[in-house]
Amino acid sequence: MRFIVGVDIGGTFTDCVVLDTSADGGVAVKIGKAxxxxxxxxxxFVDALRAAATMHGVSLEEMLxxxxxxxxxxxxxxxxxxGKTAKVGLLATRGHADATFIMLSGGRLKWMPANYIAHVAKxxxxxxxxxxxxxxxIDERITFDGAIAVELNExxxxxxxxxxxxxxxxxxxISLIWATANPAHEQRLQHLVREMAPGIFVSISSEVSARVGEYERSVATIINAMIGPPMQxxxxxxxVDLATxxxxxKLQIMSCSGGLIDADNARALPVLTIGSGPVAGLIGAANLARTQVGGVNNVVTADVGGTTLDIGTIFAGTPVRRATASHxxxxxxxxxxxxxxxxxGGGSIVHSDGQSLKVGPESAAARPGPICFGRGGTRPTVTDAAAVLGYFDPDYFxxxxxxxxxxxxRAALAExxxxxxxxxxxxAAAAMRIVNSQMADAIWLTLTQQGYDARDFVLYGFGGGGGLHAAAIARELGMKTAVIPLSDLAAGWSAFGITASDALITESVGLGLGSPFDPATINARLRELEERVLAKLAKQGVAKDAxxxxxxxELRYALQTNQVSVAVEGGVYDGATVGRMVATFEADYERLFGKGSGYAAAGFQLTSLQVRGRAALSAVTLEAIDLESGNSTPEAKTTRVVMWSGERLVTPVYxxxxxxxxxxxxxxxxxxxxxxxxxxxRDASATIHVSGSVVLTVGAE
Structure with missing residues (x-):
């Protein structure tokens, strides 16, 4: 195909990046926003497609x-x-319907802010x-080893x-106890539901998340059911609109796992699409990080959109993953x-509680949007503050x-x-300082919880507001370098990341193995997972040899609760291979939870195996992208008065x-x-990298 199209829908704007692979000497890229x-x-979605097609000089129909x-x-x-989800009913094994109400007791605090956790009474x-x-x-019972203890009472x-x-x-x-070991009863219930009510969406835990952990598995299954009908x-x-x-x-959909799945897979497992837009930005950043733009390939990403700041981490060129998500x-x-x-984000509303100024989390979103957009907004936003400080040309936004x-x-901010x-x-200046500090705090917390030091990283700032905030965030975090990836393409970076993503299928199996682990069991389960991955990719049009x-x-210490997922070898397992797997787990566990935090004398448990299969859908590389970079002597095109740290300065604009x-x-x-x-x-400089990226050096002489 001539065109590769990536579309990312945000709370304020829909971004569309289109790569024209027929361009002489490279790949021409254009951004469409709506x-x-x-x-x-x-x-x-269609509006953004049309805008991008116009930028390429073709009609929407010709492009599609x-x-x-x-x-x-x-x-x-x-x-x-x-809160616009489907009305969901739950089928659970008798005696286990309360799992989602109990919430693993204190586990419900895991993703909450520190001030909430500290106020127990609240x-x-x-x-x-x-x-x-x-x-x-439901009357049925399967044991941990997959045996049927109580037949399903149909x-x-x-x-x-x-x-x-x-x-x-x-x-x-449908979430039954130990369906990870034997899904037969869940599958039969699914058949009964479809027989009795063909129009009802059905979600079964053995397909959504085949991992040991009744509570987390049940939540994943319920959330999948909640968003299934709206996704369909x-x-x-x-x-229909695209066909018209x-x-x-085939329409390919970005998944939160970091790759593309086909639309049929997304219909069945919509939970895989939650948070997929920000994930795409991280994938694009990882591709660029491997070229070490900014000097290192340890990167923290700041995707500044209209509604949120999305933070991702790339360590040694590889995006950091986690085994669980949260709602x-x-x-x-x-x-x-x-x-x-x-x-x-740019649409975050600046407001007051009577004692101090606040920024966000409420957003003006696409409608009514910032006041300066003239779409009916009446409450000032970060974008309004930036405009009043002189950061934007009102005629060139x-x-x-x-x-x-x-x-x-200006009037709203003055009031x-x-x-x-x-x-x-x-x-406006106070609002910008507040939002920059909030962003820096969130990034610091993310890196600290992952066991990293912010000073070992370079910041990649993208999204509509990445260029506005990157240098200030880097300064607060003690970083010396910030990068705006591929200059203007940063505004649609998540959409670009989608075009650069691979097809990706993940298959898991829940286990309950205690050490010493049986290599034969590991080998058998890995081969089963590999076959399932290859079959799904084949349906997506991917050849096996690609x-x-x-x-x-995923392992844990036998007497401890924290599970850690580690990359392992995929060949034939023996005693030595199992030993290396355990050693990798212990090293990662210590990095995450501290030296001496694991208790190896109690033994280990292998709770899950996972196989991911990926294949490139496009042969386009970063080196092929033609950004139409300049070749003239850099001279300011104009000047304007801008507020810098409370001081009005006549500032060159390039x-x-x-x-x-x-x-x-x-x-x-x-x-x-x-x-x-x-x-x-004032304390920074900007260098144009050969990739077209803008490298900001903070604290320049």
Whole structure:
């Protein structure tokens, strides 16, 4: 295909990056942006496609007729955040329907902020994912080794299913004890539901998350059921719209595991798409990090969008993963890249509690948006603050596609700051300091919890606001270098990351093996997982010889609760191979939890094996990307008055696309690209890397 299309839907904008592989001497890349259009996100999707096609000088139909389309889908995430999920009923083994209510006791605090954990009297349990009235207990029992201790009572099961149907559920989650060892009863219940109510979405735990851990597995299954119907509705509508405009290839969907799955897989397992947009940005950053832009391949990413800051970590060129994800206080089993989100972005609302200024987490989103956009917004945002400080050219925002009206924003900021004796500019400067500090704090916490020191990393700032905040965040974290990846492409970096992603299928099996581990059991289970991975990739159109397999094991100390997933060898296991697996686990455990924190004398448990299969869907490399970089003598195109640390300075403004590789710009300065604005503070300098990236050196002489 001539065009490779990546689309990422954010809370404020929908980004579309289109690579034209027919360009002479390289691959031409263009960004199309459009406002997101909730609740019918497919409309904004098509708008962004059309904008990108126009940038390439072709019609939408011409582009889609010769394209692969890859999509970072946020429908599941948005449904959870907005509470617009399906009504779900739960089928559980008798005596086990309360697992999600008990919540592993203190485990519900794992993802909560420190100030919440410290105030014990204020702690509360979240609203139930499924009300107790919609939980049905099933007579059956399978033992830990897969043996059937109690046969499934189909008469009672049918009665339970009928009660849920009569209650008006739109989806049914099925999570039975030890279905990881033997899924037969779950599969039979799934068949009964489809027989009795063909239109109801069914989610079974042995397919969603075949890992030992009843609570986390049940939560994953319920969340999959909650977002199943909205995902099916969205994909059906999107595929109709795409077909109407000439697209007839398979639609590939980004998963939170860091790769692409086909639309059919996304329909069945929509839980895999939660958080997939930010994950795509991390994948793109990892590809660039391997070239060591910025001097090292340890990278922390700051994806600054309109609604959130999304943080990812790349260590030694490889994105950091985690074995679980979370929805509020609920933790669930889904293998995912470790991307964490906080409510700090360009649309974050600046407000006051009467004693101090606050920024976020509430966002103005796409509608009404910042005041300066003129779409009805009345509450000032971070974007309004940046505009008032002079960071943007009001006539050139997004390359002139949006005209900024500064006076209403200035008036709102002045009114907000008046009780504190601050004018509009002082209020805007305070808001920027607050949001930069919040972003830096969130990144520091992420790296610390992963066992890393921020000073060993370089910061990659992307998304619509990455260039505005990167230098300030790096300074607060003690970093010397920040990178704006591929200059203007940073504004649509997550969409670009989608185009650079591989097809990826992950298959897991839950185990309950105690040490010493039996190599024969490990070998048999790994071969089964490999066959399942290859079969699913074949359905995705991937040839067997194009697949690279990766193997992982999850272990824990026998008398301790923390499980750690480690990369392991994938060949034939023997005593020596098992020993190396255990040694890898002990090293990672010590890094995460501290020296001497493991108790090896009690033995080890192998709780899960996992096989990931990946294959490149595109032959495009970073080196082939043509950014149309400048080759002229770097001269400022204009100057304007900008507020820098409370001081108004006449500041040179450069056309970033005309700066040649190797050129160095000292601060204070602003680099403007059509979709990206980069601040070069007074103590910083900006160098144009040969890749087209902008490397900011903080603390420059």
């Amino acid at each position: 406002s997101s259009t909730p609740p019918d996100f497919q409309s904004g 007729g010769d394209a692969h389309v890859y999509h970072g889908c946020t429908v599941g995430t948005n449904a959870l955040v907005e 702690q509360t349990k979240p609203a139930a994912l499924v009300p107790r009235t919609l939980c049905e207990e 008469v009672h099961a049918r009665a339970s299913i009928q009660r849920l149907i009569d209650a008006g559920v739109e989806a049914i989650a 509705h969205y994909l059906a509508a999107l595929e 405009h000439g697209y007839h290839d 509020g206080q609920y933790e669930y089993f889904v293998p995912t890249l470790d991307v964490r989100s906080v409510g700090s 997004f390359g002139g596609r949006i005209m900024l009206d500064l006076e209403p924003a 907000l700051g008046s009780p504190f004796g601050m004018d509009a500019e002082a209020t 697949v690279t397999l990766e193997h992982h094991a 056309d970033g696309s005309r700066l040649p590789p190797g050129s160095v710009t000292s601060g204070p300065a602003i680099l403007e690209f059509p979709d990206t604005t980069i601040l070069v503070d």
